[in-house]
Amino acid sequence: xxxxxxxxxxxxxxxxxxxxxxxxxxxxxxxxxxxxxxxxxxxxxxxxxxxxxxxxxxxxxxxxxxxxxxxxxxxxxxxxxxxxxxxxxxxxxxxxxxxxxxxxxxxxxxxxxxxxxxxxxxxxxxxxxxxxxxxxxxxxxxxxxxxxxxxxxxxxxxxxxxxxxxxxxxxxxxxxxxxxxxxxxxxxxxxxxxxxxxxxxxxxxxxxxxxxxxxxxxxxxxxxxxxxxxxxxxxxxxxxxxxxxxxxxxxxxxxxxxxxxxxxxxxxxxxxxxxxxxxxxxxxxxxxxxxxxxxxxxxxxxxxxxxxxxxxxxxxxxxxxxxxxxxxxxxxxxxxxxxxxxxxxxxxxxxxxxxxxxxxxxxxxxxxxxxxxxxxxxxxxxxxxxxxxxxxxxxxxxx
Amino acid sequence: xxxxxxxxxxxxxxxxxxxxxxxxxxxxxxxxxxxxxxxxxxxxxxxxxxxxxxxxxxxxxxxxxxxxxxxxxxxxxxxxxxxxxxxxxxxxxxxxxxxxxxxxxxxxxxxxxxxxxxxxxxxxxxxxxxxxxxxxxxxxxxxxxxxxxxxxxxxxxxxxxxxxxxxxxxxxxxxxxxxxxxxxxxxxxxxxxxxxxxxxxxxxxxxxxxxxxxxxxxxxxxxxxxxxxxxxxxxxxxxxxxxxxxxxxxxxxxxxxxxxxxxxxxxxxxxxxxxxxxxxxxxxxxxxxxxxxxxxxxxxxxxxxxxxxxxxxxxxxxxxxxxxxxxxxx
Numbered sequence: 208x209x210x211x212x213x214x215x216x217x218x219x220x221x222x223x224x225x226x227x228x229x230x231x232x233x234x235x236x237x238x239x240x241x242x243x244x245x246x247x248x249x250x251x252x253x254x255x256x257x258x259x260x261x262x263x264x265x266x267x268x269x270x271x272x273x274x275x276x277x278x279x280x281x282x283x284x285x286x287x288x289x290x291x292x293x294x295x296x297x298x299x300x301x302x303x304x305x306x307x308x309x310x311x312x313x314x315x316x317x318x319x320x321x322x323x324x325x326x327x328x329x330x331x332x333x334x335x336x337x338x339x340x341x342x343x344x345x346x347x348x349x350x351x352x353x354x355x356x357x358x359x360x361x362x363x364x365x366x367x368x369x370x371x372x373x374x375x376x377x378x379x380x381x382x383x384x385x386x387x388x389x390x391x392x393x394x395x396x397x398x399x400x401x402x403x404x405x406x407x408x409x410x411x412x413x414x415x416x417x418x419x420x421x422x423x424x425x426x427x428x429x430x431x432x433x434x435x436x437x438x439x440x441x442x443x444x445x446x447x448x449x450x451x452x453x454x455x456x457x458x459x460x461x462x463x464x465x466x467x468x469x470x471x472x473x474x475x476x477x478x479x480x481x482x483x484x485x486x487x488x489x490x491x492x493x494x495x496x497x498x499x500x501x502x503x504x505x506x507x508x509x510x511x512x513x514x515x516x517x518x519x520x521x522x523x524x525x526x527x528x529x530x531x532x533x534x535x536x537x538x539x540x541x542x543x544x545x546x547x548x549x550x551x552x553x554x555x556x557x558x559x560x561x562x563x564x565x566x567x568x569x570x571x572x573x574x575x576x577x578x579x580x581x582x583x584x585x586x587x588x589x590x591x592x593x594x595x596x597x598x599x600x601x602x603x604x605x606x
Numbered sequence: 607x608x609x610x611x612x613x614x615x616x617x618x619x620x621x622x623x624x625x626x627x628x629x630x631x632x633x634x635x636x637x638x639x640x641x642x643x644x645x646x647x648x649x650x651x652x653x654x655x656x657x658x659x660x661x662x663x664x665x666x667x668x669x670x671x672x673x674x675x676x677x678x679x680x681x682x683x684x685x686x687x688x689x690x691x692x693x694x695x696x697x698x699x700x701x702x703x704x705x706x707x708x709x710x711x712x713x714x715x716x717x718x719x720x721x722x723x724x725x726x727x728x729x730x731x732x733x734x735x736x737x738x739x740x741x742x743x744x745x746x747x748x749x750x751x752x753x754x755x756x757x758x759x760x761x762x763x764x765x766x767x768x769x770x771x772x773x774x775x776x777x778x779x780x781x782x783x784x785x786x787x788x789x790x791x792x793x794x795x796x797x798x799x800x801x802x803x804x805x806x807x808x809x810x811x812x813x814x815x816x817x818x819x820x821x822x823x824x825x826x827x828x829x830x831x832x833x834x835x836x837x838x839x840x841x842x843x844x845x846x847x848x849x850x851x852x853x854x855x856x857x858x859x860x861x862x863x864x865x866x867x868x869x870x871x872x873x874x875x876x877x878x879x880x881x882x883x884x885x886x887x888x889x890x891x892x893x894x895x896x897x898x899x900x901x902x903x904x905x906x907x908x909x910x911x912x913x914x915x916x917x918x919x920x921x922x923x924x925x926x927x928x929x930x931x932x933x934x935x936x
Contacts, residue, residue, distance in 0.1 A: 229627060259805065260802075332720065411704065414701060418699055418701065419720070419769070419772065420772045420774055423717075423724075427720050468660055499862045522847075523843075526841075526844050529833055530836060530863070537866070537867070540897060565870070
């Protein structure tokens with residue numbers, strides 16, 4: 208057993224999965240939640256924009272769902288009924304807008320204020336389209352689920368953002384934005400000594416409006432006016448979210464693929480987490496090329512060249528030339544991928560870096576999720592030469 | 607349906623927007639398109655709109671800036687971020703002071719949020735300005751990751767509805783004109799022969815049709831070439847015939863590697879077939895490169911492969927490179 212990962216799944220309470228787009232983050236988060244449930248824990252996974260078939264598998268593909276957690280039928284994640292008693296698995300698909308709406312409802316002074324905010328065009332843009340909102344709401348959801356006390360493990364996928372660390376800082380940045388200090392100064396009613404400033408401000412606003420369209424400015428002014436009095440609540444909340452992220456029971460899991468850009472992103476993230484003293488649980492690198500033999504890639508390449516020169520002799524040499532060329536290519540890429548992992552391993556140490564080979568198919572249902580779980584939690588010998596071919600051969604392929 | 611395309615028609619439109627899901631190699635393929643165009647003597651500008659370092663990394667250059675830099679013969683690159691475009695927009699309207707004020711008061715984000723499409727429109731407006739100036743024969747835009755691409759390209763239509771008068775509206779209308787004119791703009795979709803990327807590509811292509819934006823071609827990245835299938839016994843026999851000594855372990859590895867690549871190839875073919883069923887577009891495959899870090903040599907290899915794929919497509923000979931397991935041609 209890969210004990211390090213079992214330990215993480217059994218003991219952590221909050222697990223944040225981070226990495227760049229296209230590395231299998233959502234799927235990996237779902238697998239971790241499933242593994243925890245099978246070990247008797249009450250887990251919930253927060254997914255962000257899952258692929259359609261994975262969403263379907265998790266029961267998250269109906270559009271009227273909102274973003275409340277859905278319990279998943281144990282028959283799906285534990286078909287052999289082997290789980291430790293009382294385990295449960297739930298899933299949520301983050302809906303940034305409805306999460307934001309509930310926050311507004313929570314902190315508004317009265318229903319009229321809620322109505323005016325929710326109807327405001329500027330607010331609609333913030334809640335649906337502002338970069339950073341998704342990150343902010345992901346962290347908010349994490350906090351909400353943690354505070355509900357209904358789950359003993361919350362696994363969260365993170366939105367793909369330009370900077371992997373954006374979400375850590377999102378609650379702060381967003382509350383600062385909502386405060387709109389500069390804008391409130393601009394739109395404050397003229398009084399006494401402020402008159403001069405305000406006149407200048409008015410010219411500024413009018414000019415800006417002329418360029419951008421006056422509707423745009425009107426919405427902003429209205430929004431900051433209505434939002435008055437709610438900053439305190441949002442501030443408070445953001446501080447709690449920050450505390451939860453900084454709490455020692457919150458662990459960070461890096462997800463990557465062996466592609467250079469994905470690894471660089473993971474390394475950068477690891478460095479940043481290190482610097483800020485956030486604990487890194489480990490890393491999972493998906494989609495590694497298989498390792499077919501212990502012999503050296505260079506030796507295989509030489510054999511390949513020899514047989515390529517002799518390729519015209521007979522069918523046997525033609526066949527061997529192609530087979531050696533193919534094997535050499537795989538050995539070379541596998542070697543490079545492993546070389547590239549060294550730096551990540553250093554940064555994540557003493558946490559484990561688990562290497563997941565190419566599965567034959569996109570992971571989108573519980574049978575393939577189970578397969579990933581086996582790979583992740585049940586063996587340390589995945590890349591030893593004896594088992595490799597068998598494992599790959601044993602991987603079922605949908606369709 | 608006969609899909610016509612040749613190397614010269616490939617870059618008919620002066621603006622080429624490259625779109626694709628994260629992880630499919632969108633940035634690499636943008637670079638490949640640029641190098642291909644430049645090698646036929648065109649002056650090409652690569653535009654990054656997200657401030658990512660992928661493009662400059664691929665050429666081993668420093669991170670891009672707002673000012674264009676030369677990446678290789680005929681290939682120039684710059685980034686155009688929304689913040690810079692917004693400030694420049696005010697400057698272009700002789701409102702330098704507003705621009706400075708917005709910046710000093712940290713209001714750029716507030717303004718950009720007020721009308722979410724505004725950032726995209728200003729970025730695309732900048733692209734349009736460069737296009738109009740005619741300095742470059744081809745402008746390749748490495749678009750935001752798919753999903754966002756549609757928002758990005760739909761921003762003009764959205765803003766025209768939201769803002770009734772003023773320079774932003776004019777800008778949006780000009781951008782819309784550029785995007786929906788196939789002689790000026792085309793989108794190149796990039797994908798992998800895998801289920802989720804294929805689904806997303808089809809959805810994006812269909813949405814682009816609705817937006818009346820031309821899709822030029824789909825580039826399928828990471829394509830594995832098949833290898834002759836052989837059992838361990840057959841391999842041992844071949845070794846005997848060839849008069850070479852081969853340890854059992856090696857015969858096993860050769861057989862495993864061959865069956866692995868063929869398995870991947872078959873899965874990819876299934877996905878490619880789905881793509882071809884659903885889209886009446888030129889679909890070109892680019893080989894998987896057995897390297898984990900793609901630098902200039904990788905780009906050059908892919909450029910040659912793309913040129914070949916286009917030529918093959920034109921002479922209707924893609925079957926040569928695509929024998930499928932059942933002997934049917936793809």
